[in-house]
Amino acid sequence: xxxxxxxxxxxxxxxxxxxxxxxxxxxxxxxxxxxxxxxxxxxxxxxxxxxxxxxxxxxxxxxxxxxxxxxxxxxxxxxxxxxxxxxxxxxxxxxxxxxxxxxxxxxxxxxxxxxxxxxxxxxxxxxxxxxxxxxxxxxxxxxxxxxxxxxxxxxxxxxxxxxxxxxxxxxxxxxxxxx
Amino acid sequence: xxxxxxxxxxxxxxxxxxxxxxxxxxxxxxxxxxxxxxxxxxxxxxxxxxxxxxxxxxxxxxxxxxxxxxxxxxxxxxxxxxxxxxxxxxxxxxxxxxxxxxxxxxxxxxxxxxxxxxxxxxxxxxxxxxxxxxxxxxxxxxxxxxxxxxxxxxxxxxxxxxxxxxxxxxxxxxxxxxxxxxxxxxxxxxxxxxxxxxxxxxxxxxxxxxxxxxxxxxxxxxxxxxxxxxxxxxxxxxxxxxxxxx
Numbered sequence: 001x002x003x004x005x006x007x008x009x010x011x012x013x014x015x016x017x018x019x020x021x022x023x024x025x026x027x028x029x030x031x032x033x034x035x036x037x038x039x040x041x042x043x044x045x046x047x048x049x050x051x052x053x054x055x056x057x058x059x060x061x062x063x064x065x066x067x068x069x070x071x072x073x074x075x076x077x078x079x080x081x082x083x084x085x086x087x088x089x090x091x092x093x094x095x096x097x098x099x100x101x102x103x104x105x106x107x108x109x110x111x112x113x114x115x116x117x118x119x120x121x122x123x124x125x126x127x128x129x130x131x132x133x134x135x136x137x138x139x140x141x142x143x144x145x146x147x148x149x150x151x152x153x154x155x156x157x158x159x160x161x162x163x164x165x166x167x168x169x170x171x172x173x174x175x176x177x178x179x
Numbered sequence: 180x181x182x183x184x185x186x187x188x189x190x191x192x193x194x195x196x197x198x199x200x201x202x203x204x205x206x207x208x209x210x211x212x213x214x215x216x217x218x219x220x221x222x223x224x225x226x227x228x229x230x231x232x233x234x235x236x237x238x239x240x241x242x243x244x245x246x247x248x249x250x251x252x253x254x255x256x257x258x259x260x261x262x263x264x265x266x267x268x269x270x271x272x273x274x275x276x277x278x279x280x281x282x283x284x285x286x287x288x289x290x291x292x293x294x295x296x297x298x299x300x301x302x303x304x305x306x307x308x309x310x311x312x313x314x315x316x317x318x319x320x321x322x323x324x325x326x327x328x329x330x331x332x333x334x335x336x337x338x339x340x341x342x343x344x345x346x347x348x349x350x351x352x353x354x355x356x357x358x359x360x361x362x363x364x365x366x367x368x369x370x371x372x373x374x375x376x377x378x379x380x381x382x383x384x385x386x387x388x389x390x391x392x393x394x395x396x397x398x399x400x401x402x403x404x405x406x407x408x409x410x411x412x413x414x415x416x417x418x419x420x421x422x423x424x425x
Binding site for chain 2: 016019020023024029032033036037045049052053056057061070072073076077109112113115117118121122125126136137139140141143145146162165169172173176
């Protein structure tokens with residue numbers, strides 16, 4: 001396994017240390033690149049953070065099985081997408097080509113984020129205990145199966161994990177049904 | 180696979196095509212399943228948005244920590260020395276600026292005034308074959324200002340079909356490395372019907388390269404072609420240069 005593959009594996013497992021290393025390593029280079037298109041430093045920083053979030057999410061969901069180029073190149077291509085998209089939305093110069101759009105497998109959930117039920121669910125999630133949040137994150141965010149979650153969290157019985165998950169979900173579902 | 184695993188796999192688009200068809204048929208026939216899917220989808224989105232928010236908080240904290248480091252080490256004494264030092268540097272720099280500008284050749288002045296790095300307008304893709312990996316790596320080096328490495332990668336890319344852009348960007352790398360004598364032949368090799376970037380853009384940079392080499396006549400004849408190209412983004416600047424050279 002080469003360095004890039006190891007980095008990808010760590011990113012896929014949700015390692016914050018790896019994410020921090022990649023974030024700091026490419027931040028300056030991205031900023032230099034983005035300044036050719038805009039002088040708005042806040043916009044550049046936001047776009048870079050969006051790109052890192054997409055990179056982390058795609059790695060954790062297993063959407064990046066192999067890299068045809070380096071992690072840096074992959075991150076830059078996502079960063080270009082987020083930058084050009086923001087510039088286009090703000091009616092500034094930006095070339096959002098079909099090629100770039102097609103290359104980024106990502107759902108932004110911009111519309112859903114305004115759904116009242118989802119807003120309330122998100123607040124309720126913050127009140128759950130750490131174990132519940134971890135199970136739900138692994139299942140819904142990282143798309144892991146119950147068998148995989150059992151191994152990762154050290155559950156000896158799948159049934160125990162299933163009933164714990166059901167308990168975690170119950171309060172969320174109750175909240176949703178009250179709306 | 181239990182019900183929630185199945186719905187989660189469906190929402191992730193991970194069900195095999197035949198299972199997906201069966202599942203969608205079930206959804207049509209039994210509306211209560213539609214409600215279940217809707218409920219699971221909402222939970223999935225809420226968890227995802229929450230995780231994104233956590234990640235953003237983490238990144239913002241990192242930025243704040245980075246910014247805080249130099250502030251904690253600064254002291255008042257250091258600051259006062261710093262201000263004196265900056266003032267002295269500014270005086271020296273102003274002198275240097277006047278000296279270099281007054282003693283500069285007109286060709287070098289033109290180059291210094293009008294040269295700007297051409298942006299990377301060829302966005303690399305994430306997926307692709309081996310050739311496009313090289314392309315993506317070349318542009319990453321270019322975007323990072325590593326022109327030495329980018330020049331080598333662009334040279335390799337010229338073996339690939341439809342690689343006029345590689346000649347052009349290798350030329351820009353050579354200009355950035357203060358080697359106009361190597362840049363000019365690359366711009367001149369570009370085809371007349373080249374697009375993105377076009378031949379007129381290549382002429383603009385070749386002309387600036389000639390100016391840097393103090394070959395004003397050669398530069399002028401290329402610049403005249405740019406000045407004559409109606410509607411080209413470099414036309415106004417080229418016309419400005421031509422009027423200065425009259």
